[in-house]
Amino acid sequence: MKFGHQLKTSLYPEWVFYYVAYDKLKAELKTRISENNGRWTEDDELVFAELLEKELDKVYSFQKVKSGEIMRRLQHSKQEVEQIINSNDAHNEDYAVLEEELQHIIADVHDLAKFTRLNYTGFLKIIKKHDKLTRWILRPIFMVRLNSKPFYKENYDALIVKLSSLYDTVRTRGKAHGGDSSAGGSQQAFVRQTTKYWVHPDNITELKLIILKHLPVLVFNPNKEFNSADSAISSVYFDNEDFELYMGRLEKSEGAEALRLRWYGGMDQQQIFVERKTHREDWTGEKSVKARFPIKEKYVNAFLRGEYTMDATVAKMRAEGKKSEKEIAEFEQLAAECQYGILTKNYAPVMRTFYNRTAFQLPGDARVRISLDTELTLIREDNMDGRVRSGDNWRRMDIGIDWPFSQLPDEDICRFPYAVLEVKLQTQHGQEPPEWVRELVNSHLVESVPKFSKFIHGVSTLIEHRVKLFPFWYHQMDIDIRKPASKNISISRPDPSGYSTPANTTSDEDPDTRITVCDGDEEEGYQGGAKRAQDYEWVDEDDEENPLEPSDNWIQRRSPSSEQVPLLGGQRRPIKNRNSLISPFKPGADTLRYLFRRNKDRANDGGEPVDGSQTTYLVTPPGRKIATLVRVEPKVYFANERTFLSWLQFTVMLGGLSLGLLNFGDKISRVSAGLFTFVALSFMVYALVTYHWRAYKIRHKELGPFDDRIGPTLLCFILLTALMTNFFLQWVYEKKRP
Secondary structure, eight states: OOHHHHHHHHSOGGGGGGSOOHHHHHHHHHHHHHHTTTOOOHHHHHHHHHHHHHHHHHHHHHHHHHHHHHHHHHHHHHHHHHHHHHSSOOOHHHHHHHHHHHHHHHHHHHHHHHHHHHHHHHHHHHHHHHHHHHOOOOHHHHHHHHHHSOGGGOOOHHHHHHHHHHHHHHHTTTOOOOOOTTTTSOGGGEEEEEEEEEEOGGGHHHHHHHHHTTSOBOBSOTTSOOOGGGGEEEEEEEEOTTOHHHHHHHHTOTTOEEEEEEEESSTTOOEEEEEEEEOOOGGGTOOEEEEEEEEEGGGHHHHHHTSOOSHHHHHHHHHHTOSOHHHHHHHHHHHHHHHHHHHHTTOEEEEEEEEEEEEEEOTTOOSEEEEEEEEEEEEEOOOTTSOOSSTTSSSOSSOOSOTTOTTSOGGGEEEOSSEEEEEEEEEETTOOOOHHHHHHHTSTTOEEOTTOOHHHHHHHHHSGGGOSEEOGGGGGTTSOOOOBOOSSSOOEEEOTTSOEEETTOOTTOOTTTOBOOOOOSSOOOBOSSSOOOOSSEEEEEOOSOOTTSOOSOOOOOOOOOOOOOOTTOOOOOOOOOOSSOOOSSSSOTTOOSEEEESSOOOSSTTOOOTTOOOOEEEEOOTTOEEOOOOOOOHHHHHHHHHHHHHHHHHHHHHHHHHHHHHHHSOHHHHHHHHHHHHHHHHHHHHHHHHHHHHHHHHHTTOOOOOOOSHHHHHHHHHHHHHHHHHHHHHHHHHHHOO
């Protein structure tokens, strides 16, 4: 889709005069070039630069004014809500009026975020077209002007936090949340489900606004003013040079562990959490577990070297008497096991993950928990290639939480192109997830990526030369995850008639064809300073099949492609629109690590025609494989053994027949007995070899194939030959008898 058409169909009609005049600027370029017979003069450059500056002023001024207006409206609504709550004669109609006003504010925030993205993309595209057509390089100069009026850097997180709190108050009519009414029931009565999704940057704000209508943003300290550092979460993952932990987590081996050190907020935080995640297979009857304990930052290095233990902390806990002896024993055991593993298996810092988390959850209600991690960044912490990064320290000190970490070299950092959405459900057996959750995870806003791991992706991307197995989601990385906007879920603007109308949808637009431009028992939300978390906590992590995940069907897709410029200035990837999800549960073990395109995106800003399509070719580098999810339960081994015993049963029958012919038959029968004995031994050897071959593939979680077309066919031919030989000899013998 051409950007000019995309801009016309995506803009909000009431703001039409404040968008960048993309078509006008493009026409100005073409007119001046054609009038000068293909030449571009200095006067032309000055005039065009002046037009561009005026457009930038227009967009920046409108965005600034509109943002301030939304904040004032939100503040006014907050005052009205407080007045209604404090009054004794509050009516439901009063809350309904306020809720409608907040719906308008939500729609305005959505449209303003989209306004920002469209205009930023428009400026970059017109500059690219200018530099290509005129051969005059304007981009570096204009980027300086763009940074002086950074309308595209507007962060709506603080506004969303305030809007969420206010909307939740109005939605509940000022009543406090009562918590989960079923929380007191038996834990065995609940089914816990966790699913993960990627979210394109174009859809992040819209997704947040949709979720906050159902769940408030989780804030640990509502009395503290929001600060961007409050949502920052950093983790340093450990592994050894053989990458045992990486391989175990990637292959989902029984008992596989992940070890990390995590802190919330900036580098000045003194409380560090040592966390260990242990994977358990379903057939064991146990749940995957995440356990953690706190340690002061000044003791971390000594703890990793074995010079410091948690004995003093344990003694203090016993003296305070706030925790039971069982909890203290578990704390002590966890600390000792983590330290022992680090010392004996030579675990060292390998990878750091950084992201800003927005958590949505009703206070005290664990039935639906949603977290959205944005600005996800993966950073090397190891010293394996001779470069000193963390050195003798447990983390590198040349960075903090100053995303996008522009001071780091490219080989040390991976700025993940998408946000990561995690949906955690706790429902009773047989109970369906809430309808709005099902609509959300099946909408155009998200792309399902079951079992996605930040640690695994970081290692496989930044230290790929040291690993031979890669995660199954690699084939999704170079594909555009945006899909046509669905009607069932969107930001709606209340209409005076009583109906809701989708925000920023023009009257002549066809919504069917429009492409949108675009871990504790409680979620970790905005901290409000240092996180007042439990000193020690256990968290179940579900590995069961999930009804929210897509069916395991491979879908080959051909769909429109278009060139898009990322809002956050990251490196652009070749992209491809997709209309359905790909599941990793089907054969594809030796599919590719790198994605190469035969046909690249067109360089001009017009993009591909709507009916254009591209083909992605997958090529695996020598010695490298893509990991696929294969779950092996004990019954699989038993099935292999039963098959082996079935073959042995047949060989025993043939052996008994051979013995009968040998002991009670004539000379010809003894020859036949020898033939059938050979056939029985052949069947036995084949069954034994096949049994061990299949057992090897099962143990190594290979996808197969497990069938053998040649072996049984050959054995049947041998058996048929033996029977025919027996009949032939008997016929000859009878013929020669007098």
